[in-house]
Amino acid sequence: MGVQDAIAEISTFLGQRLTRSKSDLDLHGRSESYFPLTPPDAVAYPETTQEVAQILRACAKAGCPVIGWGTGTSLEGQAQAFQGGISVDFSRMNRVLEIRQQDMDVTVQPGVTRQSLNEELRATGLFFPVDPGANASLGGMASTRASGTTAVRYGTMRENVLGLEVVTAAGEIIRTGTRARKSSSGYDLTSLFVGAEGTLGLITELTLRLHGQPEAISSAVCGFDTMGGAVQAVIDTIQMGVPMARIELMDEASVAAVNAYSGMTLPERPHLLLEFHGSDAGVAEQAETFGLIAAEHGGSGFDWATRAEDRNALWTMRHNAYHAILASRPGTRAVVTDNCVPISRLAEAIEGTQADLEEAGLPGPILGHVGDGNFHAILMFDENDADAVARAKTVSDKMVTRALALGGTATGEHGIGVGKLNYMAREHGGAWQMMGAVKAALDPQNIMNPGKLVPPRN
Amino acid sequence: MGVQDAIAEISTFLGQRLTRSKSDLDLHGRSESYFPLTPPDAVAYPETTQEVAQILRACAKAGCPVIGWGTGTSLEGQAQAFQGGISVDFSRMNRVLEIRQQDMDVTVQPGVTRQSLNEELRATGLFFPVDPGANASLGGMASTRASGTTAVRYGTMRENVLGLEVVTAAGEIIRTGTRARKSSSGYDLTSLFVGAEGTLGLITELTLRLHGQPEAISSAVCGFDTMGGAVQAVIDTIQMGVPMARIELMDEASVAAVNAYSGMTLPERPHLLLEFHGSDAGVAEQAETFGLIAAEHGGSGFDWATRAEDRNALWTMRHNAYHAILASRPGTRAVVTDNCVPISRLAEAIEGTQADLEEAGLPGPILGHVGDGNFHAILMFDENDADAVARAKTVSDKMVTRALALGGTATGEHGIGVGKLNYMAREHGGAWQMMGAVKAALDPQNIMNPGKLVPPRN
Ligand SMILES: Cc1cc2nc3c(=O)[nH]c(=O)nc-3n(C[C@H](O)[C@H](O)[C@H](O)COP(=O)(O)OP(=O)(O)OC[C@H]3O[C@@H](n4cnc5c(N)ncnc54)[C@H](O)[C@@H]3O)c2cc1C
Ligand SMILES: Cc1cc2nc3c(=O)[nH]c(=O)nc-3n(C[C@H](O)[C@H](O)[C@H](O)COP(=O)(O)OP(=O)(O)OC[C@H]3O[C@@H](n4cnc5c(N)ncnc54)[C@H](O)[C@@H]3O)c2cc1C
Numbered sequence: 052m053g054v055q056d057a058i059a060e061i062s063t064f065l066g067q068r069l070t071r072s073k074s075d076l077d078l079h080g081r082s083e084s085y086f087p088l089t090p091p092d093a094v095a096y097p098e099t100t101q102e103v104a105q106i107l108r109a110c111a112k113a114g115c116p117v118i119g120w121g122t123g124t125s126l127e128g129q130a131q132a133f134q135g136g137i138s139v140d141f142s143r144m145n146r147v148l149e150i151r152q153q154d155m156d157v158t159v160q161p162g163v164t165r166q167s168l169n170e171e172l173r174a175t176g177l178f179f180p181v182d183p184g185a186n187a188s189l190g191g192m193a194s195t196r197a198s199g200t201t202a203v204r205y206g207t208m209r210e211n212v213l214g215l216e217v218v219t220a221a222g223e224i225i226r227t228g229t230r231a232r233k234s235s236s237g238y239d240l241t242s243l244f245v246g247a248e249g250t251l252g253l254i255t256e257l258t259l260r261l262h263g264q265p266e267a268i269s270s271a272v273c274g275f276d277t278m279g280g281a282v283q284a285v286i287d288t289i290q291m292g293v294p295m296a297r298i299e300l301m302d303e304a305s306v307a308a309v310n311a312y313s314g315m316t317l318p319e320r321p322h323l324l325l326e327f328h329g330s331d332a333g334v335a336e337q338a339e340t341f342g343l344i345a346a347e348h349g350g351s352g353f354d355w356a357t358r359a360e361d362r363n364a365l366w367t368m369r370h371n372a373y374h375a376i377l378a379s380r381p382g383t384r385a386v387v388t389d390n391c392v393p394i395s396r397l398a399e400a401i402e403g404t405q406a407d408l409e410e411a412g413l414p415g416p417i418l419g420h421v422g423d424g425n426f427h428a429i430l431m432f433d434e435n436d437a438d439a440v441a442r443a444k445t446v447s448d449k450m451v452t453r454a455l456a457l458g459g460t461a462t463g464e465h466g467i468g469v470g471k472l473n474y475m476a477r478e479h480g481g482a483w484q485m486m487g488a489v490k491a492a493l494d495p496q497n498i499m500n501p502g503k504l505v506p507p508r509n
Numbered sequence: 510m511g512v513q514d515a516i517a518e519i520s521t522f523l524g525q526r527l528t529r530s531k532s533d534l535d536l537h538g539r540s541e542s543y544f545p546l547t548p549p550d551a552v553a554y555p556e557t558t559q560e561v562a563q564i565l566r567a568c569a570k571a572g573c574p575v576i577g578w579g580t581g582t583s584l585e586g587q588a589q590a591f592q593g594g595i596s597v598d599f600s601r602m603n604r605v606l607e608i609r610q611q612d613m614d615v616t617v618q619p620g621v622t623r624q625s626l627n628e629e630l631r632a633t634g635l636f637f638p639v640d641p642g643a644n645a646s647l648g649g650m651a652s653t654r655a656s657g658t659t660a661v662r663y664g665t666m667r668e669n670v671l672g673l674e675v676v677t678a679a680g681e682i683i684r685t686g687t688r689a690r691k692s693s694s695g696y697d698l699t700s701l702f703v704g705a706e707g708t709l710g711l712i713t714e715l716t717l718r719l720h721g722q723p724e725a726i727s728s729a730v731c732g733f734d735t736m737g738g739a740v741q742a743v744i745d746t747i748q749m750g751v752p753m754a755r756i757e758l759m760d761e762a763s764v765a766a767v768n769a770y771s772g773m774t775l776p777e778r779p780h781l782l783l784e785f786h787g788s789d790a791g792v793a794e795q796a797e798t799f800g801l802i803a804a805e806h807g808g809s810g811f812d813w814a815t816r817a818e819d820r821n822a823l824w825t826m827r828h829n830a831y832h833a834i835l836a837s838r839p840g841t842r843a844v845v846t847d848n849c850v851p852i853s854r855l856a857e858a859i860e861g862t863q864a865d866l867e868e869a870g871l872p873g874p875i876l877g878h879v880g881d882g883n884f885h886a887i888l889m890f891d892e893n894d895a896d897a898v899a900r901a902k903t904v905s906d907k908m909v910t911r912a913l914a915l916g917g918t919a920t921g922e923h924g925i926g927v928g929k930l931n932y933m934a935r936e937h938g939g940a941w942q943m944m945g946a947v948k949a950a951l952d953p954q955n956i957m958n959p960g961k962l963v964p965p966r967n
Contacts, residue, residue, distance in 0.1 A: 153748055153853035196693040207691050209700075210668065225939040230916035231849040232881045233665050235654040235704055235924040236936055237962055238944045242667075242700030246693055263750040290611055292721040332790060391689040395611035423690045458688035466693040478694055481683040485951065486696045492950030493943065504695055 054092045054135060057115035061095060061106055061137070068096040068143075079138040083185070084126045084470065085384040085434065091118060091132035098143045100216060100224055100255040106139060107253065108222030110498055118500050119249035121191025122164065124183070126387050127468030129195060129248045134501050139253060141190050147171045148256070155261045156213060156230055161190025161254050177261040180205035183464070184370045190254045195466040196246030200297045200369065203289075203422030204328065205262055207464065212245050216256035220494040230258060243489070248466055249500040251493045265328035268296075269338060270362040273323045273345050273353045278302055278405070278417075280349035281321040282398045285421045287344045289394050293337050295422055297326035299369055304416035305376060312375030313368040318352065323421075324369055326362070376416045376429045383431040386443050386470075390454035391425040391463025400450075400457055404428050407449050411442040425463035451477070467504045475506070512550045512593060515573035519553060519564055519595070526554040526601070537596040541643070542584045542928065543842040543892065549576060549590035556601045558674060558682055558713040564597060565711065566680030568956055576958050577707035579649025580622065582641070584845050585926030587653060587706045591960050597711060599648050605629045606714070613719045614671060614688055619648025619712050626717075635719040638663035641922070642828045648712045653924040654704030658755045658827065661747075661880030662786065663720055665922070670703050674714035678952040688716060701947070706924055707958040709951045723786035726754075727796060727813060728820040731781045734807035736760055736863070736875075739779040740856045742799075742806040743879045747852050751798050753880055755784035757827055762874035763834060770833030771826040776810065781879075782827055784820070834874050834887045841889040844901045844928075848912035849883040849921025858908075858915055862886050865907050869900040883921035909935070925962045933964070 062069045070076075071093050080090030092115075097103045110117045116136025123130050132138055141162035148158040152175050159168060166186045168179050181192060182199035191197075193215070198207035205211070214228025227240035244251060275281035278300075285298055301309065301322050309315055325341065327334040342353055356362050368375075377385060392400045401417065408415040408428065419426030430446055432439035451461045451474050461474040475483045487506040490497075497508050520527045528534075529551050538548030550573075555561045568575045574594025581588050590596055599620035606616040610633050617626060624644045626637050639650060640657035649655075651673070656665035663669070672686025685698040702709060733739035736758075743756055759767065759780050767773055783799065785792040800811055814820045826833075835843060850858045859875065866873040866886065877884030888904055890897035909919045909932050919932040933941045945964040948955075955966050 151851070151853070153744075154851040155748075156851070196691075196697070198691055202691060209691070209697065219939075219943070223939050225943060226937075227940050229913075229918045229936070230851045231883075231912075231918040231921060232852070233654075233656055233660060233667070233849060233883065233921050234918035235847075235920045235922050236918050236929070237704070237925055237933060237941065238947060239654070239667065239697075239700040239704055240940055240943060242697040243947075246695070246697055286611075290613075330791075330794065332794075336788065336790075389693075391691060393609070393612040393614070393688045394690070395609070425689075425691065454689075455687075460687045460689040460692035460694050462693045463689060463691050464693050467695060471694070475695060478687070479684075481677075481681050482685050482698055483695065485677070485683060485698060488950045489696060489701075489947060492946045 053113040054115045057109045057113035057137060058093050060109040064105055065095055065097070065102065070094050079120055079123065079140065080131060082128055082131055083124055084128060085386060086128040086131055089131050089133050091138040092135050094138045094140055096140050096143045100218065103139065103218045103253055103255050104222045104224050106137065107218050107220065110137060111221055111496065114496055114498060116498055116501050119190065119194065119253050121161065121188030122185065124185035124187050125191065125195055125468060126465045127470030129466060129468035129503060133469065141188060144255065150175060152177065154230060155263070156258055157261055158256060158258045159189055160256060161188060163189050165189065165192065172261065176264050178264055179259060180262055181208055181211055184373055189257050189259070193245050193254055193257055194248050196464070198420065198464045200299055200366065200420060202420060203298060204294060204296045208245055209242060211260045212241055212257055213260055214258040215241055215244055215254050217244055217252040217254055219252045220496065220499050228258070246466065248468065248504050250490055250504050251499060267329060267331045267334040268362065269327050269334050270356040270365050271325045271338065271353060272317065272365065273325065273350045274318050275321045275323070276349035278321045278401060279398060281323055282401055282421065284323065284345045284348040284350055286394055286397060288341055289422055291340065291344070293340050295325065296328040297324065298422040299324040300419055300421040300426065301372065302417040304414065305372060305418040308375040308379040308416060309368050309372050312378055313371060315368055324365060372418055373429065380414065380431050382433065384434045386430040386447050387465065388428045388430065388447050388450050389425070389462045389465040390450055390459055391423060392454050392457045392459030394424045396457035396459070397421060397424050400453060401426060403453050404450055407446045411446050413439065413442050413446060415446065423463065424459065469503060511571040512573045515567045515571035515595060516551050518567040522563055523553055523555070523560065528552050537578055537581065537598065538589060540586055540589055541582055542586060543844060544586040544589055547589050547591050549596040550593045552596045552598055554598050554601045558676065561597065561676045561711055561713050562680045562682050564595065565676050565678065568595060569679055569954060572954055572956060574956050574959050577648065577652065577711050579619065579646030580643065582643035582645050583649060583653055583926060584923045585928030587924055587926035587961060591927065599646060602713065608633060610635065612688060613721070614716055615719055616714060616716045617647055618714060619646060621647050623647065623650065630719065634722050636722050637717055638720055639666055639669055642831050647715050647717070651703050651712055651715055652706050654922070656878065656922045658757055658824065658878060660878060661756060662752060662754045666703055667700060669718045670699055670715060671718055672716040673699055673702055673712050675702055675710040675712055677710045678954065678957050686716065704924065706926065706962050708948055708962050709957060725787060725789045725792040726820065727785050727792055727815045728823050729783045729796065729814065730775065730812050730823065731783065731803050731808045732776050732810045733779045733781070736779045736859060737856060738806035738808065739781055740859055740879065742781065742803045742808055744852055744855060745802045746799055747880055749798065749802070751795050753783065754786040755782065756880035757782040758877055758879040758884065759830065760875040762872070763830060763876040766833040766837040766874060767826050767830050770836055771829060773826055782823060830876055831887065838872065838889050840891065842892045844888040844905050845923065846886045846888065846905050846908050847920045847923040848908055848917055849881060850912050850915045850917030852882045854915040854917070855879060855882050858911060858917070859884060861911050862908055865904045869904050871897065871900050871904060873904065881921065882917065927961060
């Protein structure tokens with residue numbers, strides 16, 4: 052059988068770094084999300100690009116599925132081995148290879164996490180902005196086209212990856228992009244691999260854009276009487292062109308959860324969490340503009356943090372919000388919705404969601420990166436309650452239908468995996484078939500993370 | 510024969526809007542560049558997406574080449590019909606379909622030009638920043654991944670296209686992207702079509718990001734004693750993180766040419782042309798920082814323009830620089846190089862080019878979008894002088910070799926067409942074959958702008 056042949060061959064050069072221990076298989080068979088345990092047949096821990104190429108060649112020869120694994124924090128089952136095969140864990144390819152301060156770029160191996168990268172950068176005056184809630188790997192973040200609280204100012208992985216080294220489905224090593232800031236040289240293969248969820252090849256090196264640490268930073272929280280008021284304040288702030296570095300929404304239930312989880316004492320009402328980057332004068336000007344807008348929409352208790360510790364506490368709390376919400380109802384599982392709509396339609400999208408939740412009688416704390424029009428409802432249910440599961444699915448479905456009708460997308464940042472596969476035809480129509488054609492061209496045997504993202508192969 | 514069948518069928522629904530007049534064929538058989546006249550077999554002027562789809566279906570059936578035509582200003586022969594076929598001219602699809610001020614986006618047909626779009630936007634307080642020297646079409650600009658003087662601040666077409674409507678090689682109409690500011694939903698097909706030079710499908714609609722007109726704008730010119738000083742001032746300015754809206758270099762020969770062509774009176778030495786966008790205070794702060802940097806590198810005569818007329822005169826002069834340079838030696842033709850390198854290597858790249866030009870004894874005024882590390886040498890030669898042609902080719906080649914060695918690209922913005930095809934293998938290695946595989950998957954008959962960008966089909 053194919054998989055066994057691949058395992059035998061890979062063992063010859065990886066030795067102990069190809070494991071079949073139950074704990075390792077189980078670890079790579081689950082995700083942070085609601086999908087069942089689906090262990091791979093083996094887990095490989097390559098240390099070099101050459102080893103990755105050898106693994107891919109062995110798998111190509113044997114027709115064995117290959118699933119990349121960064122830190123396994125993706126939320127749509129992307130890294131799970133639903134069809135078995137070899138999980139390629141990049142945790143041993145975790146070196147920052149070269150920091151080029153003058154060009155404000157860096158080359159890293161895919162297993163470097165966002166936090167460890169920023170630790171290495173601390174002394175340089177530069178930082179890498181993309182910050183999903185989890186301390187994810189840069190290879191995984193590129194592969195899901197991740198973003199986070201700062202995308203409103205600094206962009207997502209799409210805007211911050213300059214180039215890649217990739218091992219193809221045939222085990223060939225290629226490079227996409229250069230270190231030039233722009234190029235018109237041929238198809239944008241970098242953008243094709245960013246967001247491809249490991250279905251086209253494995254990323255073995257990334258060159259990333261860095262940004263200068265701003266001269267001044269201040270963070271703030273601001274409570275609102277109503278969700279509508281908070282959302283309208285966001286819309287106005289973005290439309291005024293205030294260059295927010297961060298502008299995050301948490302509804303009442305989210306605030307209650309983070310208070311309990313992180314020992315905060317925010318008043319239990321809707322809040323915006325904000326950050327301003329710029330010169331001293333610029334930051335003050337932005338904060339003042341925001342303050343005026345917020346006051347118009349029932350914002351109050353506009354509270355400041357310029358000390359680094361206070362800011363860190365604030366954003367750590369925000370990054371832990373998902374775990375805080377799950378912890379607020381022990382034993383429940385969750386579908387995390389991830390709609391993103393044009394900013395002018397954000398109020399409609401959120402109000403509609405609240406109505407859906409009410410109708411379904413489902414707890415669904417809402418929070419998100421609202422400066423981009425992106426928000427999540429964490430739809431919680433007891434997985435043994437078939438009816439609740441069905442209601443969660445219905446709400447998620449309605450939300451997607453609404454987001455698409457408003458000109459938006461089913462997923463602003465979490466990606467497709469298997470969890471959002473059934474929205475693809477609706478969002479993309481014929482373009483989804485085109486994705487399938489690209490996949491078939493670059494992975495004719497369908498060994499790269501099969502069953503994810505593209506239409507099922509006939 | 511295939512082409513004749515396609516022409517016969519297309520005539521049935523386009524009538525007079527499929528033309529074979531010699532003047533029309535000749536017009537669509539030449540470019541602004543040094544390529545010989547190669548008229549298509551016919552020119553189609555569709556008015557709707559449906560008509561484009563019908564054209565593509567007729568061409569697919571007949572195996573007839575199809576070449577998109579925006580305004581024909583591309584510089585690498587991209588829009589020329591080297592293998593005959595039907596030129597699809599988008600000049601009648603030139604409507605701005607919907608401006609959405611609140612979301613700062615706009616949907617346009619592909620024949621809208623950048624200037625006409627900005628005229629329509631004038632009253633909205635918004636603008637579209639990408640500005641190649643020519644008044645190109647947005648469909649053509651997307652297809653070459655164009656940029657211009659403002660890319661250093663606002664990005665290129667890559668960053669400013671949110672979504673597309675495309676007619677595929679089979680005549681199917683698809684949509685890529687949404688109006689959401691970010692999405693992780695599947696492969697980034699938008700980025701695949703941006704820069705594809707019409708080799709994968711025809712763009713029939715674009716949704717573009719707009720930007721708020723800044724509160725304050727000021728432009729400036731600044732002369733330098735040496736090219737080295739000017740380049741170093743650029744490097745320092747970018748590395749300091751000054752958010753320049755424009756920072757353009759012209760060498761002595763370029764300045765002489767624009768003086769003559771545009772009736773300017775700049776001192777004949779290297780110059781930087783600058784623009785600052787922001788609040789009143791921000792603009793003043795930026796200009797002051799730049800002034801200090803410039804002074805350190807022999808910059809002087811730092812001259813201001815805050816009046817709109819003066820600014821327009823300055824940038825019109827810059828946009829006409831290519832024609833001004835050609836006009837400085839009537840009867841000559843030119844190879845326009847287009848290297849782009851990491852900013853820290855810009856001085857090396859330009860000095861090396863100057864040495865190459867000296868050695869070759871070739872006139873080659875240098876100018877460019879240096880804030881991105883992008884510059885052009887306009888290599889001029891008498892096309893009847895075979896030796897000069899050969900020397901121009903040699904210089905261009907050496908420049909590419911150097912740019913790649915410095916971590917850059919052969920083309921920052923002009924694209925590949927046929928003119929830069931022979932650099933593709935060198936720049937991309939195996940990734941070029943991958944581009945060929947994508948092309949073969951999406952255009953199996955090779956009817957979409959054949960002979961451009963990808964490796965020759967076996
Ligand atoms: C608490 C929490 C908060 C989160 N918040 C956010 C958020 O704010 N924004 C956001 O975008 N996401 C968020 N996520 C989701 C998750 O963190 C992101 O999807 C992240 O990008 C996944 O990275 P990873 O390293 O864990 O990838 P994994 O889960 O290991 O893998 C993700 C996908 O990439 C593939 N892959 C991994 N490495 C490679 C490689 N080197 N080459 C090719 N393919 C590879 C995998 O096969 C899989 O398909 C959150 C998740 C959690 C648990
Ligand atoms: C004086 C001068 C200055 C210039 N300065 C710059 C500059 O600063 N920056 C820069 O980037 N470029 C510059 N250029 C090059 C040129 O303007 C750009 O390449 C521009 O993007 C071409 O647009 P166009 O509408 O003329 O496209 P065309 O030349 O008509 O076509 C370009 C390519 O796109 C394809 N195409 C056109 N329309 C479509 C469509 N709707 N769907 C699919 N494919 C299509 C064509 O087949 C062709 O392959 C300059 C050119 C000149 C003459």
